[in-house]
Amino acid sequence: MTWKQMFTSSVGKKLVMSFTGIFLILFLIVHAGLNACIWANDGGEMFNKAAHFMGGNWVPRILEVGLFAGLILHIVQGLMLESTNRKKRSTKYAVNYGNKGSKWYSRSMGILGILILLFLILHLSNFWLPNRSSQGLSLSGEIDLYAKMKETFATHSPVTAITILVYVLGCAALGYHLAHGFQSAFKTLGVHNKKYQQMLMAIGYVFSIVVCIAFAMMPLSFHFGWIS
Amino acid sequence: MEHYTMNLTLKVWRQKNAKSEGHLETYQVSDISSEMSFLEMFDVLNEQLIRDGKEPIAFDHDCREGICGMCSMYINGKPHGPWQANTTCQLHMRAFKDGDTIVVEPWRANAFPVVKDLVVDRTAFDRIIQAGGYVSVNTGNAVDGNAIPIEKDKADAAFAAAMCIGCGACVAACKNSSAMLFLSAKVSHLALLPQGAPERKSRVVNMVAQMDKEGFGACTNTGACEAACPKEISLSNIARLNQEYLTASLVSEK
Incomplete structure (x- = not known):
């Protein structure tokens, strides 16, 4: 079987979702870990050092290209799968409770993914875009990201309130997306043993809750002055 | 009552x-x-x-x-x-x-077109079976039933997968009209047994190709199929099918 045959089959397309999904999960761990430096309560010194390591160093800057490639592949493949799957039943049921036994978020991965994408567009335009446009292709010229976070979340205006709401809802969508995606990715990779499946399901739930709360707490911490 | x-x-x-x-x-x-x-x-x-x-x-x-x-x-x-x-x-x-x-x-799926009223055409399942859901055996005397030792756990798991009656409830329940529970039951049943080993790799590859050709959707592991299955075929069979497919494609020559 050629690579093309493999990755264009229905199982292969899911493998692409699984590989890129696990890659993005690893990125979330790094992202949440670095951002957690805001809670060092040192006026953003540690956070800006971490941000400088990521933005002022060629290794993470090159890896960033891989991250975007993985993200785009995940989004494009996901949207294509969603749209093809929807076309497989032209006549809908008049009454439908056939989803019994499945969780609502497992059936809504496409919608949750689109919500995360919308949040991501706002998120990137808040921080990543101003920083990289200030830097260009060089390693210097970074903006003070801690100050930028403060400016985005700590002020009291309708724009800030809407931004924070979008961030919290985006984190919730991410949490539910992960609650299904985490364990489903491993099933797609072929983990069928009950002991591992149960373990991965538990880890997946804990991971999705922890990541969702950790990210949501960041704008809230700034806004409500929980960090100095 | x-x-x-x-x-x-x-x-x-x-x-x-x-x-x-x-x-x-x-x-x-x-x-x-x-x-x-x-x-x-x-x-x-x-x-x-x-x-x-x-x-x-x-x-x-x-x-x-x-x-x-x-x-x-x-x-x-x-x-x-x-x-x-x-x-x-x-x-x-x-x-x-x-x-x-x-x-x-009737069951609703483009791969199961309505023939009349509540009757749908499920021959797509037959063609998936024909693509590899069998064991090739040379003609001759019937082999003694106990000639090949099989672990009890594996025999039980293979039997549980073989319980699939191919009714298509999994396709009818799935939001993607996916036939993965059916296919995974057929692949697991033979993959777990030594008799199925010689054709193990070509079987999974050919059966998945036929499933895609028939116009079923891709699996998203929602679990609606397992809940609707009259024979309670386990969702873990789908993960086993994925493993079989991944292994077969990674070790293939071309």
């Missing part, structure tokens, strides 16, 4: 043939015994229609013992009706009460 009779309103999908448009038609049936099976209730309705000079409703059925996989009604929004681990023929009217309205539709 107390016996009772009931009057029911039925809304049944009527469709003349594969090309015509279908619609839900309303019928009244009375004095239905709680001890009847769902299909017997349909027999009563059909006799009533014949008496009235109308076309009886076409529906698939064969053994009426829950083992052949022919019956295929989507009852009140669920494949095979409200009971767990049950086929339509084994669904009894005691599942309903007097005055109920029951909506009966």
Whole structure:
């Protein structure tokens, strides 16, 4: 079987979702870990050092290209799968409770993914875009990201309130997306043993809750002055 | 269990043939015994229609013992009706009460086109089996049943997968109209046994290719199929199929 045959089959397309999904999960761990430096309560010194390591160093800057490639592949493949799957039943049921036994978020991965994408567009335009446009292709010229976070979340205006709401809802969508995606990715990779499946399901739930709360707490911490 | 009779309103999908448009038609049936099976209730309705000079409703059925996989009604929004681990023929009217309205539709999936009324064409499943769901055996004397030792756990797991009757409830329940639970049961059944080993790799590759060709959707591991399956085929078979497929593609020569 050629690579093309493999990755264009229905199982292969899911493998692409699984590989890129696990890659993005690893990125979330790094992202949440670095951002957690805001809670060092040192006026953003540690956070800006971490941000400088990521933005002022060629290794993470090159890896960033891989991250975007993985993200785009995940989004494009996901949207294509969603749209093809929807076309497989032209006549809908008049009454439908056939989803019994499945969780609502497992059936809504496409919608949750689109919500995360919308949040991501706002998120990137808040921080990543101003920083990289200030830097260009060089390693210097970074903006003070801690100050930028403060400016985005700590002020009291309708724009800030809407931004924070979008961030919290985006984190919730991410949490539910992960609650299904985490364990489903491993099933797609072929983990069928009950002991591992149960373990991965538990880890997946804990991971999705922890990541969702950790990210949501960041704008809230700034806004409500929980960090100095 | 107390016996009772009931009057029911039925809304049944009527469709003349594969090309015509279908619609839900309303019928009244009375004095239905709680001890009847769902299909017997349909027999009563059909006799009533014949008496009235109308076309009886076409529906698939064969053994009426829950083992052949022919019956295929989507009852009140669920494949095979409200009971767990049950086929339509084994669904009894005691599942309903007097005055109920029951909506009966055929399996809905483009890979299962409606032939007439509640009958759908499920030969796509046959073609998937023909693509690799078998073991090639040279002709000759039958081999002794115990000649090949098989671990009890594996034999049990293979048997649990072989329980699949190919009714298509998994496809009917899946939001993607995916046939992965069916396919994974067939692949697992043979992958777990030594007899299936020689053709293990080509089997999974060919069967997945045929499934895609038939127009079924991709699996998203929601678990709706497992809940609807009359034989309670486990979702973990799908993960095993994925493993079989990944292994077969990674070690292939080309």
